[in-house]
Amino acid sequence: MTSEIGSIGSKRRSALCLCGGGITGAMYQVGCLAALEDGVTGFRANDFDLFVGSSSGATVATCFAGGLQAQRMYRALLDPADVLFAFHRSHLLQFDLGEWRRVGRTALSAARKLVSSLASRHPLEYDPWNVWLELDRFYDSLPAGIFTLDAYEQFFAEFMARRGISEDFGALPRDLLIVAHDLDSGERVAFGRGLHPAVRVSRAVAASSASPILFAPVRIDDRDYVDGGIGELAHIDLAVRAGCDLVVVVNPMVPIRSDPLARDIPTGHGRMLHVRDKGLLWVHNQAWRIRTEDRFRRGLERFRAEHPEVVVVLLEPDQGDATMFMYSPMNFAARRTILEHGYTSTTRLLRAPDSPIRAALSRSIRAVAPI
Numbered sequence: 001m002t003s004e005i006g007s008i009g010s011k012r013r014s015a016l017c018l019c020g021g022g023i024t025g026a027m028y029q030v031g032c033l034a035a036l037e038d039g040v041t042g043f044r045a046n047d048f049d050l051f052v053g054s055s056s057g058a059t060v061a062t063c064f065a066g067g068l069q070a071q072r073m074y075r076a077l078l079d080p081a082d083v084l085f086a087f088h089r090s091h092l093l094q095f096d097l098g099e100w101r102r103v104g105r106t107a108l109s110a111a112r113k114l115v116s117s118l119a120s121r122h123p124l125e126y127d128p129w130n131v132w133l134e135l136d137r138f139y140d141s142l143p144a145g146i147f148t149l150d151a152y153e154q155f156f157a158e159f160m161a162r163r164g165i166s167e168d169f170g171a172l173p174r175d176l177l178i179v180a181h182d183l184d185s186g187e188r189v190a191f192g193r194g195l196h197p198a199v200r201v202s203r204a205v206a207a208s209s210a211s212p213i214l215f216a217p218v219r220i221d222d223r224d225y226v227d228g229g230i231g232e233l234a235h236i237d238l239a240v241r242a243g244c245d246l247v248v249v250v251n252p253m254v255p256i257r258s259d260p261l262a263r264d265i266p267t268g269h270g271r272m273l274h275v276r277d278k279g280l281l282w283v284h285n286q287a288w289r290i291r292t293e294d295r296f297r298r299g300l301e302r303f304r305a306e307h308p309e310v311v312v313v314l315l316e317p318d319q320g321d322a323t324m325f326m327y328s329p330m331n332f333a334a335r336r337t338i339l340e341h342g343y344t345s346t347t348r349l350l351r352a353p354d355s356p357i358r359a360a361l362s363r364s365i366r367a368v369a370p371i
Contacts, residue, residue: 014246015239016048016064020055020211020229021252024327024338027077028252029060031342032315034074039350040361045070046174050242052235054179054228057250058208059156062201065176066165074343077335084163091155096148096216106141145216149206153218157202167200169193175242178204179228179235183217189225190238196220229292233299240310246360250315251296255289257319281328313360315346 018029033045046064053061063073076084157167166172170193177192178201189196191204199220207218207225217224228235234249258265258275265272272278275286303312327334350358 013049013242013244014248015050015052015236015242015244016045016061017052017234017236017239017247017249018054018057018061019234019249019251019253020057020227022056022211022328024334025252026056026060027335027338028317028342029057029250030070030073030077031339031344032250032346033064033070034339035343035346035350036357036361037070039347040358043361048174048248050175050177050239050244052177052179052238053205054208054235055211056209058178058205058228062156062160062165062176062178062205065172065174066160066163067173068163068165074339077339085159087155091152092147092149094148094151096143096145099143099145099148099216102143143216145210145212145214147215149210149215149218152209153202153206156205157200160202165201167202168197169195169199169201170197172201176201177235177238177242178208179238180204180207180210180218180225181228183224183226188228188235190235233303234296236303236312240307245309246311246313248313248315248361252317253289253292254316254319255286255293311360313357315349315357317341318345 016033019025021028036043037045046067046069048064051061051065053059060073064070073085076082159165160167169176169191172193175193177190177195179188179190181187182189191199191201191207196204203218203220207220208228210216210218210225211227217226219225234251236247236249239247256265256275262273265275265277267278269277276283300312300314303310327338346357349355352358
């Protein structure tokens with residue numbers, strides 16, 4: 001699916017905005033951009049003037065801002081033997097022991113208060129409502145996140161060092177903005193050149209990747225940060241403020257549009273009729289995607305009215321295609337399927353005679369490869 005806003009002017013300052021979507025979302029982004037490198041003469045994913053990354057897109061954006069090409073990343077991720085990005089599940093799924101120790105202490109305190117409260121009451125004074133009020137203490141004993149991103153931050157820092165990518169935003173070949181949210185203030189925060197200059201790139205990437213519930217917030221200078229998410233505009237506004245008039249957005253997180261009369265919902269038990277057949281986590285996932293898409297579409301409508309001079313090219317999975325919906329966002333084992341899906345679906349879009357992607361990119365670099 002693509003969408004184009006506005007028309008290209010004489011200025012050619014461009015930005016690439018990469019949204020979240022977990023591991024599978026990052027794979028989709030790499031596949032899409034590898035197809036663009038193959039399909040458009042002169043186009044290179046690392047040639048944008050500005051990269052804006054949030055959530056898992058922060059990792060991919062950093063790689064491009066550091067000089068890596070999409071084709072190189074695509075080949076490396078397709079081949080498990082390639083050590084370019086030697087990522088393993090263990091880099092993400094490490095328990096936050098500090099959080100779980102806090103859970104133990106506070107849960108024990110809550111249990112003691114519950115027992116003391118029940119023991120002090122006469123049986124005739126028993127009130128189930130009071131019991132539930134006491135049990136509320138246990139909610140505050142839940143961890144801030146199941147896992148920690150410390151191991152991933154270390155892995156990514158070592159990867160950057162091996163590839164000669166600087167931890168200093170100001171020393172990168174291209175401008176990079178990493179977006180996160182301050183948990184206590186609720187404000188969006190952008191880390192980049194001249195913005196929070198003391199923060200290392202790998203630390204900012206970890207902060208932007210801290211998806212609530214799954215990962216504990218990442219602390220930077222006594223502030224807690226969580227997932228940058230897609231926001232209302234996939235953070236396109238940051239690119240426009242930086243003077244960009246061509247913005248390419250790759251957003252992997254769209255809701256599936258299922259036909260209730262067809263068995264098109266892939267589950268571990270075969271194809272089913274309804275999203276609910278994938279269980280609680282996918283019901284939540286689909287609901288989150290629906291809310292996010294609505295906010296995003298409304299934001300784009302406002303943006304069209306306010307900035308008609310800016311071209312926004314939007315790359316998203318086809319909502320009728322269940323491939324991106326088949327795998328958990330944390331499923332690294334599905335990387336080949338998702339990479340190839342991003343590549344082939346984008347190639348099909350480029351082949352269309354009236355492709356807005358090809359039109360926008362060809363005008364900006366003045367040449368299109370034969371497909």
